[in-house]
Every structure is written in C-alpha cells, then in structure tokens.
Amino acid sequence: MGPSTPLGTNGSSVADTPLGTNGSAPLGPAFSDSAREVIDALGALRDLHRKRNLRPVSATVHELLELTRAHAGVAFWTAGAQALANVLQLAEVSRRHERRASSFRDVVEALQEEADDGEAPEAPIVEEGTEGVRMMTVHAAKGLEFPVVILAEPTANSARQEPSHWVDPERGLWVHSLANCVPVELRDHEHEVLARDQEEALRLTYVAATRARDVLVVPVCSERQWKDTWTEVLYPALYPQLGFEHEPKPAPGCPPFSRDPILDRDGAVPNEVPLPGLHRAATMKNGVVWWDPRTLELTREERTGLESADALSEDDVEGPRSIAAFEQWQDSRTLAVGEGSRRSETICVARELPPVLVTGTLQVEQTSANREGRAAGRRFGELVHACLAVVPLDASEETVEGIATVMGRAGSFNA
Secondary structure, three states: OOOOOOEOOOOOEHHHOOOOOOOOOOOOOOOOHHHHHHHHHHHHHHHHHHHOOOOOHHHHHHHHHHHHOHHHHHHOEOOHHHHHHHHHHHHHHHHHHHOOOOOHHHHHHHHHHHHHOOOOOOOOOOOOOOOOOOOOOOOOOOOOOEEEEEOOOOOOEOOOOOOOEEEEOOOOEEEEOEOOEOOHHHHHOHHHHHHHHHHHHHHHHHHHHOOEEEEEEOOOOOOOOOOOEOOHHHHHHOOEOOOOOOOOEOOOOOOOOOOOOOOOOOOOOOOOOOOOEEEEEOOOOOEEEEOOHHHOOOOOOOOOOEOOHHHOOEOOOOOEHHHHHHHHHHHHHHHHHHHHHOOOOOOOOHHHOOOEEEEOOEEEEOOOOOOOOOOOHHHHHHHHHHHHHHOOOOOOHHHHHHHHHHHHHHOOOOO
16 A cells, blocks of 8 residues: 555645655745654655665665664664664665565564564674673573673573473374363373473573673572572572571672661561671582672662763853864864974984083083094994993902903904
8 A cells, every 4th residue: 555645734735746856845934944854754754665665675774774864873872882783783684584575564574573573683792892781591692601690580480380392203293282282192291291391491590500701690589499490400509508697708899788688677687598798508619699789779760861962962162062072182182293293302322422512501522632542433332341241340440441451452452
C-alpha cells in the first residue's frame, strides 16, 4: 500500500503542488521554520520509501543515517560507541537476509523476528576503555572473558522440573513435551533425562563462573541457603565456615564495612548470618568477601541522556563550550609549539671560540705559549684522559708531571 497523500492547510493536496529543486513542496510564508523541518523530514522519508525495493536495504539504511546525521547524534548517547556499532551492524546483517528476501518488508520482518528471539548479537567493541554492562546468556558468553562478572537470577532453578527432551538415535526419534503434555517415551526415560539436565546445568554454572578475569560477584541470601538454584553448586565457596560467620577480617582493597549485611533490620544479627568482610569458605581454601550494601550508592540516579552533554552546554564565554574549549586548546598548543621551537641554549666546541670571548664578567682568552713540540688536537685530548684515568685525587704536582711524561712516551703522544 502506497503512502497516503497529506492535505494542505487549505484542503488541497500537497502532492498536487509542484516540487522544489530539492524534491520538497515550495513553502509559502504561512509555514513556520518548525513546519519546514517537518515537511523536509517527511520528504526524505517519502524518497526512501519509494526506493526501498529498488536497491539493497543497506543502501537505504546508510542514506537514512547520512540524511539525519545520525552518526554524530548516536555517538553522543550514553554508551554511544556501542550504540553506533550496533546501528552500523544493522546494515551488514541486512545483507544476509537479502539473499532469501523478496522485498524490503521481508528483511525488516526477519530482523524483527531475530530480535524477538534474542538471536541478534551486539557488534563487538574493541575499545578497552568502553564503559557499560553487557547482559548475555551463559551460552553466549562461552569463550569470552571479562574483568568483572555478575551472576544474575540467583534464585532461578538449576534445571527444569520436567524432562526436557529425549533422543533415540537408533530409532531416529526426538521427543519433547508440548503444551504440558509429556510423551510416553520421554516419561519412560525421565530419570535419565533429569540427571542429564542437572549435569548440563552444572557445566553451565562452571562456564559462567570462569568468565571472570578479576572479580566474580554472586548474589546470595544471607539468611538462608536456597536449594535447587543454579548457583547452589558454588555455596561451598561462598558461605563461611560454621561458627565463624561473625569473625570476618578486613577485606583488602575494600572500604570499611559495617556489622550487618541487611540495610533495614529490627534486632540483632543472627549468629548464622555472615557479617560483611573477608571470610574463609566452608569447604574450600579460598577467601570470599561478603559485601556491605551500605557502601553502594543505591540511591544514585541512573545516568541517562547524552554522554558528552557538557560539550553542548552554554558557558560564560561566547558560543558553546566545545568551541571555546577548542579555541583555548588551539591557543595553548600554538604557544607550546612556539616555546618548543625557540633555542634556549647555544653549544659550541672550544676550537670554534674566538680569540677573546666575553660573557658578562667572564673573559676567556687563548694562551699565547709556544706550541712547538707539544701534542695538540685529538692526540692531546687522549693524553689528558689517559692521565685522568690513573692519577690519584690527592696526587702532587710532581706526581702528575711524572705520570703525564710516562703516559706521553708510552702512547707516543709527542709530536
């Protein structure tokens, strides 16, 4: 179905009016600046809509990004680097669906179905300093590693209460429950399937816990150890030894903790409830830190909006802060380059000095002594260094003269 034809303010069709040079309808003085922006935007969408089935979907996506200058706008969002990478990846993913799609709508529906099923991966960000939290399933995290990993849903069951499926390769049979109805073949192998599902849940917990490179955070209940949860297998490494719940040590690298892991409690802390601090695990030799929720900024508002909003805010100077900051940086850079290119010291060798050099009150003159028969130049310098290497610091003038004579003869320094 084609686009509907909007009506003008006087009841006439906008599509009946001649178009301007840029494809938009000529606007009279009755339209405000805001109306012009809306009409230009609708004109751009109209052109994209008409060409959607005549070219690749990726070309339509890239043209939309260029017309709206979305690259710069998305980059200013919070976690804008990841958002921009996902937008650009959308164009690349659409190429894969174009091979078996017959129209633009088919590609859009395929992308929507992929997103609803949770099969649309995020574009990888290689920037190490990118901030943000990535949420993914244990299966999607296989083979990856992160500095900090938080295991979510601590009360979720480790496996289903009902058997999931049964496969009989010899009979070429696959059976699974449907609409709460369990096939008889699956019921016959119920215990075997449940045991296999428990083993798979154990492997998934191991995969999730080993994704952490530096810190692993596991939410638990301090009042009670919940059973049949997917993190239950980690309890021996999380809960402290019996009888030592109230004897924590200061946790290295952590802020000072209070004496209660519950924010609002009426009465004393029960003996079986671990206090915040460093504990030794019950059956493991590892140490585990029970965190104090009072040290967290639980009332902090979520950071939303633009990631670099201060670059667009007004300052005391004329113009946006970003322009003023750039001009200030440009001036300081020009000054630094000028200072760095100016020579602060002049160095020359002794042989290049004039007969008389006057610097302030210091006057240096060349000697007028007869140089015939004396070592000179580089050979004379070698003699001086050779003597300095062996002359004692407390040597007398006669000793220095004797050493210089011997060294001069041994090295053939005489002219």
